[in-house]
Amino acid sequence: MSRVIALPYLTAARDRVAAAAWLGPNGQALDSIADWDYGTEVHAIRGLDIDVAGVREDCDLPSDARLAVTVIWRTTRTAMRGALPVTPLPRSGDHWIGELRLRLDGAELGGELRLITRLLLAEAGSERQPLAPDLAGAVLWEDRHTVLLEGGAARFPMEVIDFRAARLPAAEAAWYLHWPSEDLHQPVLGALRLYLNEGHPTIRALVNGELSDELAEAVLSTMRFDTARALITGALADDEFLEDPNPYDDGSIGATLRRLATAFWPDQTLTSLQNHLRSRPEAFHTELQERMRLLFPAE
Amino acid sequence: MLVYPRLPAPTADVIIEEIAPLSLDHLRQRGATRHPACIYSPTGGNRADEADVATVQATIRRIADEFGFPSDPAPAQRVAFDQAAGTALHDGMRIVPADAAEPGVWAFLTCVVLPDIAAWRFGRRTAERFRGGSRNTLRRLWWRAHVLDSPDESLTARLGEDEIVQIMERPESVLGNPRVARAVAAAHLRLCDEDGIDRRMHLLRDAAKRLLRLSAVAALDALDDSSMQRMAAGLLRESAAALGIALHERATETAPWSLAGDTGRAIASPETRAPALRDLARTSLDEPVASAVETPAFYRVFRSTARPESLEGVGLTSTPLGDLRLAIVQAAERQDFSFDHLGSAVRDQLGVEDALGPGEIRELERLAHSAATHGWIDIDDEDRTITFRALPSGNAVGEGQLMRHSLTQIAETVHSLMADVGDDRELPDHVVSSFGYASVAGRTARRIIDHVAHDLRTAGVVVR
Numbered sequence: 164m165s166r167v168i169a170l171p172y173l174t175a176a177r178d179r180v181a182a183a184a185w186l187g188p189n190g191q192a193l194d195s196i197a198d199w200d201y202g203t204e205v206h207a208i209r210g211l212d213i214d215v216a217g218v219r220e221d222c223d224l225p226s227d228a229r230l231a232v233t234v235i236w237r238t239t240r241t242a243m244r245g246a247l248p249v250t251p252l253p254r255s256g257d258h259w260i261g262e263l264r265l266r267l268d269g270a271e272l273g274g275e276l277r278l279i280t281r282l283l284l285a286e287a288g289s290e291r292q293p294l295a296p297d298l299a300g301a302v303l304w305e306d307r308h309t310v311l312l313e314g315g316a317a318r319f320p321m322e323v324i325d326f327r328a329a330r331l332p333a334a335e336a337a338w339y340l341h342w343p344s345e346d347l348h349q350p351v352l353g354a355l356r357l358y359l360n361e362g363h364p365t366i367r368a369l370v371n372g373e374l375s376d377e378l379a380e381a382v383l384s385t386m387r388f389d390t391a392r393a394l395i396t397g398a399l400a401d402d403e404f405l406e407d408p409n410p411y412d413d414g415s416i417g418a419t420l421r422r423l424a425t426a427f428w429p430d431q432t433l434t435s436l437q438n439h440l441r442s443r444p445e446a447f448h449t450e451l452q453e454r455m456r457l458l459f460p461a462e
Numbered sequence: 463m464l465v466y467p468r469l470p471a472p473t474a475d476v477i478i479e480e481i482a483p484l485s486l487d488h489l490r491q492r493g494a495t496r497h498p499a500c501i502y503s504p505t506g507g508n509r510a511d512e513a514d515v516a517t518v519q520a521t522i523r524r525i526a527d528e529f530g531f532p533s534d535p536a537p538a539q540r541v542a543f544d545q546a547a548g549t550a551l552h553d554g555m556r557i558v559p560a561d562a563a564e565p566g567v568w569a570f571l572t573c574v575v576l577p578d579i580a581a582w583r584f585g586r587r588t589a590e591r592f593r594g595g596s597r598n599t600l601r602r603l604w605w606r607a608h609v610l611d612s613p614d615e616s617l618t619a620r621l622g623e624d625e626i627v628q629i630m631e632r633p634e635s636v637l638g639n640p641r642v643a644r645a646v647a648a649a650h651l652r653l654c655d656e657d658g659i660d661r662r663m664h665l666l667r668d669a670a671k672r673l674l675r676l677s678a679v680a681a682l683d684a685l686d687d688s689s690m691q692r693m694a695a696g697l698l699r700e701s702a703a704a705l706g707i708a709l710h711e712r713a714t715e716t717a718p719w720s721l722a723g724d725t726g727r728a729i730a731s732p733e734t735r736a737p738a739l740r741d742l743a744r745t746s747l748d749e750p751v752a753s754a755v756e757t758p759a760f761y762r763v764f765r766s767t768a769r770p771e772s773l774e775g776v777g778l779t780s781t782p783l784g785d786l787r788l789a790i791v792q793a794a795e796r797q798d799f800s801f802d803h804l805g806s807a808v809r810d811q812l813g814v815e816d817a818l819g820p821g822e823i824r825e826l827e828r829l830a831h832s833a834a835t836h837g838w839i840d841i842d843d844e845d846r847t848i849t850f851r852a853l854p855s856g857n858a859v860g861e862g863q864l865m866r867h868s869l870t871q872i873a874e875t876v877h878s879l880m881a882d883v884g885d886d887r888e889l890p891d892h893v894v895s896s897f898g899y900a901s902v903a904g905r906t907a908r909r910i911i912d913h914v915a916h917d918l919r920t921a922g923v924v925v926r
Contacts, residue, residue, distance in 0.1 A: 329499035
């Protein structure tokens, strides 16, 4: 199903703005930052080439309408957001080539950093057409980019702890999945965590890189399967979730559960999956093994 | 800036169970400054040591004592404690904000360092006040202070608990930007003070909804301080008007906001859109703009040329959802319509429980938001009809009214053009292609209409 964008005014065609990739300080494309920590500022730069005359034409804006560019940033760890001060484009000229430079304090960031580049209407100008945008700040064009700040942990957080010191009831278990099954609105990054037991010999060896590749892959495959099974069966036991799986925001546990279930059983509704799990649990778990390719050699 | 120790969540649960029966005195004695299970942020940073933790412990205990610990706090004492403790935590902990989003930090401070405080502040010892999530006793105070207070002004001191929750509960929205949150809160307080408003919660709730809708079409994050204040003040006044709250007359209304100084205009402020709205006022819009264009000929032209992405250019949507879309209209036209219950309202309307997948449900909500504020083209491939639709203005925000106006224009004009084109008559190719060109290029409705009319005339089709 396509995404619906219904803005109450004309917007610019995609190709009116040629946006170069976001680059880091080293000139490399900025998709993730290795060894990032809270003390690391994020520096990013990107070039923009804007067909200003074309944008005016698409949007039915008069020649004295003024445009501006900005970058909105959001971060999944803190849910904080902010914006680069707007750069107004010159009043005259049919073409603008320039660059956006972003410098963010690492202390506010974490998880995924989302950068939304936007071309905005700054001033609507003198002549108004019915469908032309005339709200200062109206978004005429935008582009989104995600930078991973904490590697894979930004998508599935894990921590290594000693289960005995942490006083977990099963001190010799291999892992422990913690998730707030009672509140699926919570963010994956803050509320869901897979704890790995440092006190377990195989897990310790895995964490220290001492397992053979084949064995490490087998352990990881089992871990992924067990985690997915716990999440999916937990979700399918939650009548409130099944009744309305709708209102969970991107990045929340509810949204992740919905995605997991539909990824493995794309042709089934959540309720029919629940019936399947209840009536034939052994078949359900076996199918999940197959769909997750449990213990298959890495491809 | 510091990062604090993190208590693993399962350990927190063990401790919460353990301390449930203990008295406040006992809990205070139990308070410690470290725990063997604690770990630190894997991404590094300067670590808070035991002395830092002890300072936090002493500060918060002193504030609690000041407001009556261990006696049950009266409501006013709770408010005063929250305010003072929030400021003290925010200023005193020097915690990296990203670390302050980490549940383990707050679970450590609440379960290990200050177990007496959560038990005293809330009386009932629910686990969520001890766990590190968003309802944690100390975490919520730190974040309020972080978002709403500045060195110049403490808004948390002036807002009620419900009002703070209203602003803080949507961190994923534009209200997650402290500049926006502060501007809205400050404008709210100013209007309430100046006009002696007592329905404060109603006012703020309505303004928050307007803000979220407006943020879908405008980059509010990017407004400068002065424009941000004017935007917030304008929203609050709109809310007051919508709720029937009388405001004092003001000598000069605040000017609309702009991004680049002086001449930008606010679409949300009706008086600034005089020409379009004057026309609108002359048109009866009590009925939806439905059924204006339902001829097979128009369908044929439109369907063969218009691509969904081109429709976005004229602000219209065309996702083939058929009945679902109609259900949205019907749900949204109901008297008790509310965005909050849109998903369930639409499903009631459709009478389906399980027929929709989660992706469809989510899509529905998005569509419904667009539809209820804007408008859309309904393409029915089975009946081969095209229908322009928009909701009655009662449900629409300011932007929607403009779209209704445009839809009315398009619908009526195209309808009159197409009335002359017999249903069975094939249209010449170049008519079709010019229509396609006009729409694909994202031109205005007026130009689309002109193109079609011109080409119909040159093709010898009589157009009135």
